[in-house]
């Protein structure tokens with residue numbers, strides 16, 4: 001029954017992504033690098049051409065027809081983002097260049113307003129560099145202290161240790177909802193609840209969760225959420241920083257220029273209202289429109305339906321990987337959204353370098369990611385030079401997983 005549903009689902013969706021018909025090294029492309037970036041459906045490609053061909057004009061400052069159409073499309077896209085994550089207000093959606101930009105913007109703005117010497121910020125051992133370095137830079141600027149939630153043996157977050165880390169000096173907790181390296185889903189509701197009990201706001205790095213899980217920021221009660229369009233079938237160069245209005249109102253702008261001002265004089269400049277206060281310069285209105293089309297596309301299928309399909313693929317992949325001798329799956333058995341990381345060892349116990357496996361998979365048309373996945377502190381914790389990560393999206397199939405597993409077994413035979 002489930003398979004039948006899947007076959008229809010594949011037929012319908014796989015064909016919508018033109019790049020999936022590319023031959024890589026004379027093989028059908030099996031794209032399993034979706035945690036890095038997803039491929040784009042025809043609807044999104046068409047949206048970009050349509051926007052530039054039919055209504056391109058700069059937004060917000062024109063009285064002419066095209067400028068008004070462009071402004072309307074851009075603001076409609078903002079509304080779609082707000083609906084996607086169930087934000088209370090459209091003005092809580094700030095367009096950025098991506099998750100990295102969102103987190104840097106927050107670190108700078110929050111840092112300026114709220115952080116002083118000796119204050120503490122908490123991140124975790126499994127963060128992406130984008131959710132480490134901006135906070136580290138802030139701590140250097142302000143002589144604040146970065147604290148790190150350690151992992152338990154099974155690589156899940158040590159929540160007991162987190163409780164101990166929360167102190168009267170804690171000013172912010174910033175945590176990934178889903179680990180980009182391990183794919184595991186962190187207990188973000190519990191983290192938010194514990195932090196809020198101490199009056200500490202929480203920023204959620206949603207780069208890997210918004211594309212895979214249904215996010216409701218009001219239910220989660222997170223104070224900030226960052227995500228990227230390109231990881232959810234949208235274009236590159238666009239992201240979102242969500243923030244509760246009560247916080248965004250308090251925080252200063254980060255960049256100065258057009259759009260973000262109310263009045264400018266050499267004596268004093270006053271700032272625009274939300275969200276424009278944080279959006280200096282010409283925004284990526286073509287990108288926001290195209291991402292809006294990606295969200296429509298996803299919602300036509302249904303995020304829950306996609307999540308069910310991806311969960312099936314991950315379970316199917318993890319089961320098959322576990323049956324290959326000398327494959328070590330990280331965080332095996334823990335609930336994952338979208339990605340599995342592993343390494344391969346020889347019979348004598350030595351590690352086969354993940355790059356070597358990645359190169360041989362590529363020769364067979366299978367695209368996976370190898371290396372530290374911008375999570376060096378986690379890779380160091382695992383005491384390996386890197387891992388192999390296979391990550392799925394809605395257009396992947398069980399057939400893709402079978403092809404990947406056959407290619408992996410062949411690669412291991414060559415490298416063992």
Ligand code: PLP
Pocket residue numbers: 035036097098099100101128130131176178179180205207208228
């Ligand atoms: N955070 C996580 C968990 C990620 O997986 C990524 C990208 O892989 C980022 C942040 C950075 O996203 P971007 O490169 O789109 O800014």
